Amino acid sequence: MTRISDLSDKVYLITGASTGIGAALAKGFAAQGALVAVHYNSNEAAAAAVVDGIQAAGGTAIAIRGDLSKKGAIEEVVAATGKHFGRIDGLINNAGSMVRRCPIADFDDDLFDEVVELNIRSVVNGCRAVIPWLRQAGGGNILNVTSIAARMGGGVGAVFYASSKAFVSNLTRGLAKELVKDNIRVNAVAPGVITTPFHERHTSPEMMEAFVRTIPMGRAGTPEDCVGAFLYLASDELSGYVTGQIIEVNGGQYMP
Numbered sequence: 001m002t003r004i005s006d007l008s009d010k011v012y013l014i015t016g017a018s019t020g021i022g023a024a025l026a027k028g029f030a031a032q033g034a035l036v037a038v039h040y041n042s043n044e045a046a047a048a049a050v051v052d053g054i055q056a057a058g059g060t061a062i063a064i065r066g067d068l069s070k071k072g073a074i075e076e077v078v079a080a081t082g083k084h085f086g087r088i089d090g091l092i093n094n095a096g097s098m099v100r101r102c103p104i105a106d107f108d109d110d111l112f113d114e115v116v117e118l119n120i121r122s123v124v125n126g127c128r129a130v131i132p133w134l135r136q137a138g139g140g141n142i143l144n145v146t147s148i149a150a151r152m153g154g155g156v157g158a159v160f161y162a163s164s165k166a167f168v169s170n171l172t173r174g175l176a177k178e179l180v181k182d183n184i185r186v187n188a189v190a191p192g193v194i195t196t197p198f199h200e201r202h203t204s205p206e207m208m209e210a211f212v213r214t215i216p217m218g219r220a221g222t223p224e225d226c227v228g229a230f231l232y233l234a235s236d237e238l239s240g241y242v243t244g245q246i247i248e249v250n251g252g253q254y255m256p
Helices: 020-031 044-056 073-085 109-136 159-182 197-202 205-213 223-234
Strands: 011-014 035-040 060-065 090-093 140-145 184-191 246-249
Touching: 011 020, 011 073, 020 035, 020 044, 020 060, 020 223, 035 044, 035 073, 044 060, 060 073, 073 109, 090 109, 109 140, 109 159, 109 184, 140 159, 140 223, 159 184, 184 223, 223 246
Parallel strands: 011 035, 011 090, 035 060, 090 140, 140 184, 184 246
Antiparallel strands: none
């Protein structure tokens, strides 16, 4: 991979980075010389493996635990990152979950609260917590992970998940306007059908096959397929005039 010079020595916190897209991003950013905080919740072994792999390749990374479905957790993760590295140059809000597929008619308050806490509140509060660090650094980047579902309404039992991601998409646009004066760019990536533990938990093989049939490229994406879009958005050299945008990474399944 071509080296992106302006990412070297930048500090990036990536939430939900023990597996899937987050793990691929941690490795990808570290390969560019960034210093990476690998956030995880329950999968300590996987997070440690990501950190070990980065360090073995000559990079710098630490693992930080936090249950982002709990109030105050993301603020603690941001603070721990800043304390360890002395600065933060970017935040990637990757952590999120459908929790479980459920028709809206069957949603209860507990499930509603769980989806809101993880997919919405942790993103909002993560942005709020990192802004002082980015201002102190003279600017930086916030990169959010939304979803193709945010535009299409979601699949079976995923309507509220899709709605929470639509919130993230609009937050991205509004926050970009609010923070542009601080030299902080805010953008997002919307993955399509990506082979990650997310789909292993929430999508049957039959449903996955049906999804793939709607993708012009004829395959599901990989976590690595998403990395380039994030690197582009994180680099001021490559995308310094880009803010408030959402890059779709979906194999042509949806073309806005």
